[in-house]
Amino acid sequence: MAGRIILVRHGQTHNNVRHLLDTRPPGAELTDQGRRQALKVGHELAGYSGDRLAHVYSSIVLRAQQTAVLATNTFEKARDLQEGTVPLDVVHGIHEIDAGDFEMRGDEEAHMTYSTALNGWLHGDPTAALPGGETYKDVLNRYQPTLDRIMDSHDLDDDRDVAIVSHGAVIRIVATHASGVDPNWAFRTYLGNCRYVVLEPNGRRFGEWDVVHWTGSPLPWQENQP
Numbered sequence: 651m652a653g654r655i656i657l658v659r660h661g662q663t664h665n666n667v668r669h670l671l672d673t674r675p676p677g678a679e680l681t682d683q684g685r686r687q688a689l690k691v692g693h694e695l696a697g698y699s700g701d702r703l704a705h706v707y708s709s710i711v712l713r714a715q716q717t718a719v720l721a722t723n724t725f726e727k728a729r730d731l732q733e734g735t736v737p738l739d740v741v742h743g744i745h746e747i748d749a750g751d752f753e754m755r756g757d758e759e760a761h762m763t764y765s766t767a768l769n770g771w772l773h774g775d776p777t778a779a780l781p782g783g784e785t786y787k788d789v790l791n792r793y794q795p796t797l798d799r800i801m802d803s804h805d806l807d808d809d810r811d812v813a814i815v816s817h818g819a820v821i822r823i824v825a826t827h828a829s830g831v832d833p834n835w836a837f838r839t840y841l842g843n844c845r846y847v848v849l850e851p852n853g854r855r856f857g858e859w860d861v862v863h864w865t866g867s868p869l870p871w872q873e874n875q876p
Contacts, residue, residue: 692724746817750783
């Protein structure tokens, strides 16, 4: 079994509840529900990754850091580990795609425009962006080097996992372009709070990785299986 990258979306925030496009650091804090979600995903990872989990990383955004701390502490308790056994670090480059001029908007026009842009990001349209915001290439240019540095720090060929607490849209963008998964499927397959996508690099270059788990949804090649 190869090592894996577990991309975890943060827990619910106050701005999630308000349906606001909150993409820039530091961002809103977790709600009580978001904290419960973070605790739950820590238990899930204790069963899913177990003693394979080598390290947890978080984006610089507050909600991701809060989620990472709660999930890591719960993971350690579930595995009967001392607090601090699993290293946790905050890293740059893995924050949410910038909503530009639509930042902190929650109206229908903003969400429709965002949805159109997301479809373009997933399909590799180099022009897709919100006004004043990022393209998918901007995202990959900052996200992929961080993944490379993380992978260089761990022997993922030795059955080790790393968990990276990041953000919903950017996880879908990175996972799609890392693996070549059907962008139409990725577009219609929402990633809820504290849900996760699991990638297996298997020593291959970015773009040729495997998606082995997309929480709550059968993968495209599994949908028609009995």
